[in-house]
Amino acid sequence: MTLHINFYRLRQLVAVVILAWATASGWAAEPFAVKDIRVEGLQRVESGTIFASLPFRVGEIYNDEKGAAAIRALFGLGLFKDVRLEIQDDVLVVIVEERPTVSGVEFAGLKEFDKDVLAKALKEIGLSEGRPYDKALTDKAEQELKRQYINRSLYGSEVITTVTPIERNRVRLTFTVTEGGPAKIKQIRVTGNKAFDEGTLRDLFNLDTGGWLSWYTKSDRYSRTKLNADLESLRSYYLSRGYLEFRIDSTQVAISPDKQEISVTINITEGERFVVSDIQLQGNYLGKEEEFKTLVKMKPGQPYNSETVTETSKAFTDYFGRFGYAFARIEPRPVIDRLNNRVSFVLQAEPSRRAYVRRILVAGNNRTRDEVIRRQFRQLESAWYDGDKIKLSRDRVDRLGYFTDVNIETQEVAGTLDQVDLTITVMEKPTGSVSLGAGYSSAEKVTLTFGIQQDNAFGSGNYLGIQVNTSRYNRAFVLSTTDPFFTTEGVSRTLDIFQRTTRPYLIDLNSYNLVNTGGGVRFGLPIGERDTVFVGVNYEQTTINPGTNLPNTYIDFAQKFGYTSNSVPLTLGWARDGRDSALVPTNGQLQRFNADVSVAGDVRYVRASYQFQQYIPITKKYTFAFNTDLGYGQGLSGRPYPIFKNFYVGGLGSVRGFEQSTLGPSDTLNSIYLGGSKKIVFNTELNAPFPGAGNDRTLRMFAFTDVGRAFGEHETVTVKELRASMGIGLSWISPMGPLRFSYALPVRKQSMDKIQQLQFQIGTSF
Template sequence: MTLDRLTLALAVVFTAPSVFAAEPFVVKDIRVEGIQRTEAGTVFSYLPVKVGEEMTDEKTAAAIKALYATGFFKDVRVEARDGVVIVTVEERPSIAKITLTGIKEFSEDDLKKGLKETGLAEGRVLDRSLLDKAEQELQRQYFNRGKYAVEIKSTLTPLERNRVAVQFDVVEGSSAKIRQINIVGNHAFKEKELLKQFTSTTPGWLTWYSKNDQYSKSRLAGDIETLRSFYLNRGYLEFNVDSTQVSISPDKQGIYITVNVTEGPQYRVSDVKLAGQMLVPEAELKKLITVKPGEIFARDRLTETTKAISDRLGNDGYAFANVNAVPDLDKDKHTVAFTLFVDPGRRVYVNRINVSGNTKTRDEVVRREVRQMEGAYYDAGKINLSRDRLNRLGYFNEVNIETPAVQGTTDQVDVNVGVTEKSTGSIMVGAGFSSSEGLVLSGSVSQNNVFGTGNRLSAQINSGSVNTVYSLSYTNPYYTINGVSLGYDLYRRDVDATSLSDVSPYKTSTYGAGARFGLPINERDFISLGLTYEQTSITTYSNSPVQYTTFVRDFGSDNDTLRLDSSWARDTRNSYLFPTKGLMQRAAAEVGTPGGSLRYYKLTLQHQQYFPLSKSFTLMLNGELGYGEGYGSHTTLPFYKNFYAGGNSSVRGFKTGTLGPKDINGDALGGNERVVGNVELYFPLPGLKDDQSLRMSAFVDTGATFGPYNANASGAYDGKYSTFSFNDLRYSAGIAVLWVSPLGPLKFSLAQPLSKKTGDKTEIFQFTLGNTF
């Protein structure tokens, strides 16, 4: 009720002689009239008088005011007759139903949630002022999507029992597009270069997907900060955004943005000094300073420096260390000197580590990943490492670590680890398609956190025209408290090379069972050891090469292998799918031991490293080497263990597995040596620089396999490709796109061979769809 109406009602109460007794009186009874939904007891609870008590003018006024204040009633009257107080009310209608028509841009549930936050919801009392606020909230939601021509009309329909239905009729209209962005006042950089820093843009060939051509106030604010950082990182310390104007065309379909800037002069760094209480050798802190005298000032380097010094002090227990960079500008010489004042604060200890949010995962599973110890000095590095390890588990949507001070102390903090769990079990049935295998059907059942213990259990079926795999595996990542893992595997793997037109025909069917151990050396290095027993059946054909039939003649079509596997790996990449820095190194050995009928070994080595060139560009270098051979009385590597090269995962532009020795028909045999190298430059897809699911690359690939044989016209070995030679490497170059789609990763490449030789099989366009690569 408005203030005017309340004043009027009180005036009526105080001036109507029928409302009050001339003198105070004792209440004999209280009656409530006019209520339909509200309980009489609710009304009684707001009255300042009860039966047997004295009724006065002041209490009457207080009663009316209290009942109006509930918001339940639009009219309240109080009368007194022969000692009986009669309260007559007229209830406000309640909202029985809220409907929205014409909604396409949003889901109705999302809009109703926003309306509820304004106070308008089903079951609540209707207030006309709230209805106006609701219309404004709906309009705001549409304005945020660039729909400035939206029209919203609300309608009330009375229902029985003093209820109403509220309907919002929405005519959304089309989204206004950014037609022009102007930057005024720039001299050092061209407008075109500055606009590259903006996420907001005019319509382009991909803006239908990114929606970046629709005006958003928050997005523009972020663009302005990005522009500010661009200038400050290039020495323009006095850069300022003077004003930003946003105008809309009369038809509400076009947005025009003008940003007025003052660049100021470019500054160079003249000196950088340390001051304050450092508590760490000054020489050690100076190594962390990336801002150098004589260089153009860059704010990001200064921020990096202050953070590095704070983190270094944090590693020694100074949780609240503060480093302030105080500039001293020489505006005549356009130089700036910085003094880094170091305030370490008090050294603190960790009192307790508290874990919360884990309703399913056991406390011990979380705590064993935390590297900070209770009772020890606070260590910022160990806390950050703990957060990374918890995120890598894959059990949680969010990991938040806070370090509040312990109340009543000056040198203690608690470490509060808060997690938000996510589903760790999955049942998947899917299909994919690759240019080499065709249709691939797959299905899996897995639980990565069995009963909250952190153990992993999975069963998988993968069916392709070349590779068919059925597997069951179990892993306990903490078989010992030191992080030694134990796992078991059962599998069947069928390989049908007859469906690859460019690879020599054969089939194998392998059954295997094994156990494996993983041993962490440190936080980055990991060693694994495994022992597996395999039985393999080989099928050759009349058109199979002599090398295959010779192997079957010498060793039989059925053989077994007691296989020993070992590997060492180091992985410091910051992301699995889209890394921008870090490296992945792996060395592995597979040995057929004397416990089986086949004796051989295979060695592989891989080094992959990512270098961030800028915010948008990342350089990747990858090198792989492989070598295998028989030993003892077995002078050859089993042919179905051969290495292959060519295809989407090695040398693009050449058909899968075709680079290397060939049989008399020109089909690939594979080899016992493999060399692959890749140089790849990753960058955002034009128009989608902030999309985290899509990126593009330009690449150069090289590689081939080598072996002790190649068939001549008579089918005998002719000795070609017997050893590695740079002349036999193949090269290709092209572009690729990786998209993490709702169906799984999609990998496309368009490559042109640069060093094609006679007999090579090329494939310019290659792709893989689904979770099979």
């Protein structure tokens, strides 16, 4: 047992004990009226602080009980090392010795931690510049530093505290750290397993014994938090495969004498594998037993699965919530037949009472207006409690992107049996950003980007953004603002002003370019909870700046409509996004449809595109993805389809292994690729963890196949003209932005195609 001694508290206790002993021994002072109070020994502390802490004033009667109380109060301020009371001719003299003041806190030898972060943490426990020096707090800070290093597997780290006295009763604190090297996991053992081999079980863990990428993943650094998560993964693995009585008996973590190697041993008892034999419903199911039976996830004859039991209980609770039963209780009772390794379940239901929602309260929104949150709610006040609507409301608020955390709590209303209040608590995050960045791709070369955006301008929920792109081939300036609730029904309105300059992918920077300038307004109409329909109108002006290498098709178009042409396209779009993540999706579906119809101006056309993505989780680590991207354009009113509205195929984002935008019609004289009025692209990907990266979702590798091509207005879409490639790639959500790297082998090509097997892109989303 370790004995920790707080000398400051000990001195205070001794002082009070001596005073009490003196009183009991006849040394007690006779009570008297205090003529005056004098304070001695002050340096920085104001005398008013002393007088305010004394339990008596001038003219009042002093006795030993009040004297003891005075000493306790002055010591309790934490400002003094010593306090004494003396009596001189009915004058009370308070003699104090101030504790030193901390003049500064310094750190030496830090590598793992930032000094400012540690200084802030010490300030929160009361140890900072200008505060009284407290040995107990210094010891506490030292132990906290050691604990932080242990959390990062630096078990050999040492912390030495140096207290340096300086003038004017001050001290300087210096924490000198010897970090040493991190302790690494040398061995992970699982004992007691029979049904599954040890390698299979170890693959479930995020912790491992290291690999060539451990410097990045740090998966070989022991952490109790990570180990607990891995143990839960192990438990879930067994419980979802029939092992009802599985248990983890013990976990031993051993560290080597030099504190550089760690061994982890997990002892388990699998138990027998059980099969579900029967499911029975008991209790009050509101006369809807048949409906509840359809929600049962467990199936007789299948192995016991704890996940399906949990899903069934939740489905039952949510279904009761649809009818206003906010306090429904579902108790799955297993009846175990160990002789035959079978288990039956009795689902006992008690709906309790039906409830109304009296009030919906909003908390935690210091910046965002209440109405921005409330208008996302589908559960209304003074209406039946509806679990589905409440969950939907929470998800809608979370999808705003303004908050790091969103929770809804249900509280019973005191004095009533059928009313509840809902409190939605949010934790706000910064929603504005100023970005200045650079990127490089094999096609675009160096690009600079600048952007200012505010997703929640002035707490109103409106979006305001400016984007600038200095790409070599695609320059852009876009000003956009969106009011997501332009009407009370949830219709959004977006206003755009833009100027985009594009040039062909040629080395000659004096070649022709296209300048597209305009603006527009677009409205988004919510159709259901996942679907949105967009309608709008734009005004666009397109200028062809001849330069060099101008294709004949552009010259022909300019002779008919001029080098500057105007159009007024109406826009129609639809989107449905059911993916589980925008950056690293592993499940769900995305669909987009957009159409532009130019009804006025020099050019008349229709241009439509459709994209379909499907993500299918094969296992926890592997995901299969499928993408289809189709485009079609046609001239209207007897006018040709404008060539500057063509689709382009080839390179990253379409068919990898071919140079960017080269799969389609071309001007052979100038070697310029013109794109086409039609495009077809098919992609498949199999995503897997990068070797050595464990389950890190930000670093993945993939195998892919791509098929596609753009077709001219007068070309017939044929399968034999499609190009195809296959290869492998790497995706990394890096600190500088998403990165895509691919190596492709064209498997279906023609002699004139431009091949580019190695392609990469940094700094843009995908």
